[in-house]
Amino acid sequence: MSATRVCALSDLEQDTALRVEVDGVAIAVVLDASGEVHAIGDTCTHGDISLAEGFVDGDTLECWAHGSAFSLRTGKPLNLPAYEPVPVFEVTIDGDDVLIDPNVKKDI
Numbered sequence: 001m002s003a004t005r006v007c008a009l010s011d012l013e014q015d016t017a018l019r020v021e022v023d024g025v026a027i028a029v030v031l032d033a034s035g036e037v038h039a040i041g042d043t044c045t046h047g048d049i050s051l052a053e054g055f056v057d058g059d060t061l062e063c064w065a066h067g068s069a070f071s072l073r074t075g076k077p078l079n080l081p082a083y084e085p086v087p088v089f090e091v092t093i094d095g096d097d098v099l100i101d102p103n104v105k106k107d108i
């Protein structure tokens, strides 16, 4: 499968996560304060919680349930209780389109 358009760049609010689903894979898409777009697995590895419902702080996305903050760059949780990383996906920007291939994970 190739990259799929998940939203428009203009749909993204700075420092707010948007949950999208591609090919059955839930992904949290975040436009950070520096204008970079990130895509990480949306399901917290500690519980069945959508990370997109959490809080963006710099280059982390914090789960609202118990406070684990996941790096938007590496997918790794920076604090307990979560200890397993979420996947990080390659993002392609084409004009105003945000494209993600859920099968292409970033090499961290």
Ligand code: FES
Pocket: 044, 045, 046, 047, 048, 049, 063, 064, 065, 066, 067, 068, 081, 082
């Ligand atoms: S469910 Fe996310 S930190 Fe517990």
